[in-house]
Amino acid sequence: MTQSDKKAVRGTGVREAAAQAGRENILRAATKVFARYGYDGGSVEKISKLAKSHDRMIYYYFGSKENLFIAVLEGIYQRMDEAEAKVAPDASTPVAALKTVIRFKLDYYRRNPDFVTLLNTENLHKGRHVSKSGRQGEYSSHAVDIIAKILASGVEQGLFRPDLKARDVFLLIASAAYFYTSNRYTLSAFLGEELDTPEAVQNWEAFVTDSVLRTVRADARPAI
Amino acid sequence: MTQSDKKAVRGTGVREAAAQAGRENILRAATKVFARYGYDGGSVEKISKLAKSHDRMIYYYFGSKENLFIAVLEGIYQRMDEAEAKVAPDASTPVAALKTVIRFKLDYYRRNPDFVTLLNTENLHKGRHVSKSGRQGEYSSHAVDIIAKILASGVEQGLFRPDLKARDVFLLIASAAYFYTSNRYTLSAFLGEELDTPEAVQNWEAFVTDSVLRTVRADARPAI
Amino acid sequence: MTQSDKKAVRGTGVREAAAQAGRENILRAATKVFARYGYDGGSVEKISKLAKSHDRMIYYYFGSKENLFIAVLEGIYQRMDEAEAKVAPDASTPVAALKTVIRFKLDYYRRNPDFVTLLNTENLHKGRHVSKSGRQGEYSSHAVDIIAKILASGVEQGLFRPDLKARDVFLLIASAAYFYTSNRYTLSAFLGEELDTPEAVQNWEAFVTDSVLRTVRADARPAI
Amino acid sequence: MTQSDKKAVRGTGVREAAAQAGRENILRAATKVFARYGYDGGSVEKISKLAKSHDRMIYYYFGSKENLFIAVLEGIYQRMDEAEAKVAPDASTPVAALKTVIRFKLDYYRRNPDFVTLLNTENLHKGRHVSKSGRQGEYSSHAVDIIAKILASGVEQGLFRPDLKARDVFLLIASAAYFYTSNRYTLSAFLGEELDTPEAVQNWEAFVTDSVLRTVRADARPAI
DNA sequence: TATGAATGAGCGTTCATTCAT
DNA sequence: CATGAATGAACGCTCATTCAT
Numbered sequence: 001m002t003q004s005d006k007k008a009v010r011g012t013g014v015r016e017a018a019a020q021a022g023r024e025n026i027l028r029a030a031t032k033v034f035a036r037y038g039y040d041g042g043s044v045e046k047i048s049k050l051a052k053s054h055d056r057m058i059y060y061y062f063g064s065k066e067n068l069f070i071a072v073l074e075g076i077y078q079r080m081d082e083a084e085a086k087v088a089p090d091a092s093t094p095v096a097a098l099k100t101v102i103r104f105k106l107d108y109y110r111r112n113p114d115f116v117t118l119l120n121t122e123n124l125h126k127g128r129h130v131s132k133s134g135r136q137g138e139y140s141s142h143a144v145d146i147i148a149k150i151l152a153s154g155v156e157q158g159l160f161r162p163d164l165k166a167r168d169v170f171l172l173i174a175s176a177a178y179f180y181t182s183n184r185y186t187l188s189a190f191l192g193e194e195l196d197t198p199e200a201v202q203n204w205e206a207f208v209t210d211s212v213l214r215t216v217r218a219d220a221r222p223a224i
Numbered sequence: 225m226t227q228s229d230k231k232a233v234r235g236t237g238v239r240e241a242a243a244q245a246g247r248e249n250i251l252r253a254a255t256k257v258f259a260r261y262g263y264d265g266g267s268v269e270k271i272s273k274l275a276k277s278h279d280r281m282i283y284y285y286f287g288s289k290e291n292l293f294i295a296v297l298e299g300i301y302q303r304m305d306e307a308e309a310k311v312a313p314d315a316s317t318p319v320a321a322l323k324t325v326i327r328f329k330l331d332y333y334r335r336n337p338d339f340v341t342l343l344n345t346e347n348l349h350k351g352r353h354v355s356k357s358g359r360q361g362e363y364s365s366h367a368v369d370i371i372a373k374i375l376a377s378g379v380e381q382g383l384f385r386p387d388l389k390a391r392d393v394f395l396l397i398a399s400a401a402y403f404y405t406s407n408r409y410t411l412s413a414f415l416g417e418e419l420d421t422p423e424a425v426q427n428w429e430a431f432v433t434d435s436v437l438r439t440v441r442a443d444a445r446p447a448i
Numbered sequence: 449m450t451q452s453d454k455k456a457v458r459g460t461g462v463r464e465a466a467a468q469a470g471r472e473n474i475l476r477a478a479t480k481v482f483a484r485y486g487y488d489g490g491s492v493e494k495i496s497k498l499a500k501s502h503d504r505m506i507y508y509y510f511g512s513k514e515n516l517f518i519a520v521l522e523g524i525y526q527r528m529d530e531a532e533a534k535v536a537p538d539a540s541t542p543v544a545a546l547k548t549v550i551r552f553k554l555d556y557y558r559r560n561p562d563f564v565t566l567l568n569t570e571n572l573h574k575g576r577h578v579s580k581s582g583r584q585g586e587y588s589s590h591a592v593d594i595i596a597k598i599l600a601s602g603v604e605q606g607l608f609r610p611d612l613k614a615r616d617v618f619l620l621i622a623s624a625a626y627f628y629t630s631n632r633y634t635l636s637a638f639l640g641e642e643l644d645t646p647e648a649v650q651n652w653e654a655f656v657t658d659s660v661l662r663t664v665r666a667d668a669r670p671a672i
Numbered sequence: 673m674t675q676s677d678k679k680a681v682r683g684t685g686v687r688e689a690a691a692q693a694g695r696e697n698i699l700r701a702a703t704k705v706f707a708r709y710g711y712d713g714g715s716v717e718k719i720s721k722l723a724k725s726h727d728r729m730i731y732y733y734f735g736s737k738e739n740l741f742i743a744v745l746e747g748i749y750q751r752m753d754e755a756e757a758k759v760a761p762d763a764s765t766p767v768a769a770l771k772t773v774i775r776f777k778l779d780y781y782r783r784n785p786d787f788v789t790l791l792n793t794e795n796l797h798k799g800r801h802v803s804k805s806g807r808q809g810e811y812s813s814h815a816v817d818i819i820a821k822i823l824a825s826g827v828e829q830g831l832f833r834p835d836l837k838a839r840d841v842f843l844l845i846a847s848a849a850y851f852y853t854s855n856r857y858t859l860s861a862f863l864g865e866e867l868d869t870p871e872a873v874q875n876w877e878a879f880v881t882d883s884v885l886r887t888v889r890a891d892a893r894p895a896i
Numbered sequence: 897t898a899t900g901a902a903t904g905a906g907c908g909t910t911c912a913t914t915c916a917t
Numbered sequence: 918c919a920t921g922a923a924t925g926a927a928c929g930c931t932c933a934t935t936c937a938t
Contacts, residue, residue, distance in 0.1 A: 022901085038348050040265035044929060055930080056903060065929065119410055120344040124262050127409030144415070167415065168431045175403035176396060183402070185351030186343055191368070191391065207392045211439040246919095268912060279912085280920055289912065470898095486796050488712035492933060503933085504899055513933065567858050568792040572710050575857030592863070615863060616879045620848065626855070627847035633799030634791055639816070639839065655840045663883040694922085716908060727908085728924060737908060 026051045035114035094154035105177040176208045247285045259338035318378030329401040400432045471509045483562035542602035553625040624656045707786035766826035777849040848880045
């Protein structure tokens, strides 16, 4: 019990608010910089300059570049989780609900390429930062749970196959959404076409939706 | 494996052979280092040390770090292309051929995570290196072409739907294969399960194969 | 041991007492840190952390790192002086008194290596802090005075030589005591033996005592 | 066996010589800077500026600040050893020989305060650098050996006591020499006199010589 | 009396690269 | 063909200290 126990007594003061703003300002800048340049390429100077702050403040607020990156990851996971929670599709109409989920996933990744890039960066580092976060399991199951409920409802209504794991369907949707954004640059070069035109995006969404629904629907005989 | 690999075949002298070996030695090391640490994290020194050579030789052979990275990308594309060419599935049995393609894709990415990591790195850099390569279109269409032939054959035999673009099917397969390897670390933390056990890999392959076949086969009524 | 030491005796209020405790808490931590890391290596942060206080308090109480170091030096000098004053050997039995002084000196340095280290640090800085202290002459002469009295008594009793300066005898004793502690690490490496075993310490004390007594006693013909 | 085996073939070339000079230039500057400012206070920038070189070269030649400091320690030990070897007093006249040793020791420390300061710095760091040096035992025994020979000769001639350890005599001399230089600043403040005047130095040398000779000579009855 | 926030300068070290032969 | 020497800029981080209540 040291001398610093008088925090948060008389309501959040002006200074505390300013400090909070400073912290979040840096966090926001760091998210952009890490997403654009990766972890090694994203120097603390780039971050502090974008935040119109000073290198020193990063250490004041976060202690280290690594901790800052962890905070960035926690932030993007949390925001994705919150966005996902807002969708809340009605599982009682499972086909529509599944379409909603697919569209959300495709849209979210496409509109938040930073999220994708940061996840790639974290995978380059073998997940060492998420494993240090302490909150890794916190946002995990929502997306899979939602799909599980939709699948269960569809099975109940005789619309969907009963032999599917929600996790696999989740991975299929996530794969299609992720890859399209993650690899847009090399794919463009590889395929020789633009992938981010409205038409291309719309075509991909239709195709993925169709594919997922064909995968889950009940009446088909075994595919093989 | 030092530079004394004797690849000095058809007419090249001893010195040219040694030079060639030195060059490839560095290229091999660079592939590993860039795959492990990314472009910024993969320092010239790390590469030259792994190659048991000297920093200076990288400039001697490749001129710059960027050129070396371009050479690395060309190398992994070329190897993937060669591997793909070797598969050569028999399009006259389209279902089996498609299964072969899917299995190859899943296997290749899983066994060559360096390929995946390097592609992520290149996408982080918005594809600037591939666009400088001069060979970008060279290996591109093979994979899509193969699928196109299989689809055409399947349509001809009344097995597959006629309204599909080979490119979309290719992207679906590639997505499923790529994502599973690319995001294995964050997925493990996110889902709380191991993805690289033989059972998990086998399960994923079966699911993806099933999903693709359900997507392409002819007899299904519209999914929606 | 936090700041709640109740030294608030004769008339000082509770707040003054708390302040005094906070000050001394920092001073104690600073003594340890400077002794261990030197002046430059002993950062303000290390000190405030060890004191479970904050950097800012150091400036609050001492104004600057330099002033804090001066306070540390004053503290160790004062404590040594107090310890020396407690010994108070009986000059009327000069041989025993001298032995007592020698043993005290050897013991004190050996048991207070921080004192030795801090003096080395101050000498590295050419004594600039002691010269700023304002109390430098305060504790100085006691040790020499005590020896002077012992020598005088010995001379009077015909036991000691009359041609010695107390200062030289003091320096001889201090040298032997100081060096043994100050250089224990390099000496161990240099000589290849441990110097801090009880036997080694005892041997050194016996030797030094013998040497000093041979130096001061009266009956010997000139040494040269 | 890599490509770097062609060193030192055609005699030390011009470039190698220049490189050697650069290395030694830095080493010389580092010795001064570390002696003056200690290890932590002796920044690489101070060193490279004094050497009219660049920070980077320190890492090119020595790899780290710590390795540079180790090299500095090795250098001063080696020079002291060489100087000691040059003295080579004639043990057949043991009194004169001992005087020579004492004078050398006092002179060497007084004229090389850097040596003393660097040893203090190393002891502040608990001897971690000498223990990493790999040569620590190399220069050790000479000084003690020389004294051992002198003592043996003196005993043989009936001049010296037979019950002394050379190590103790060595330590006594070293203490007196070291302390006088090491603590000159605090001693001056403490005693209120200058210690580096010719008279003071001469007085101290005479006193120490006298004391050591009284300690070692044979005809005295036990001191206690 | 007491303290969280903020700071510019400097730290040891590594970066990709060029020089000179 | 091959390479040891050299380099300026940037890196992540820590320094002693002051600001603003």
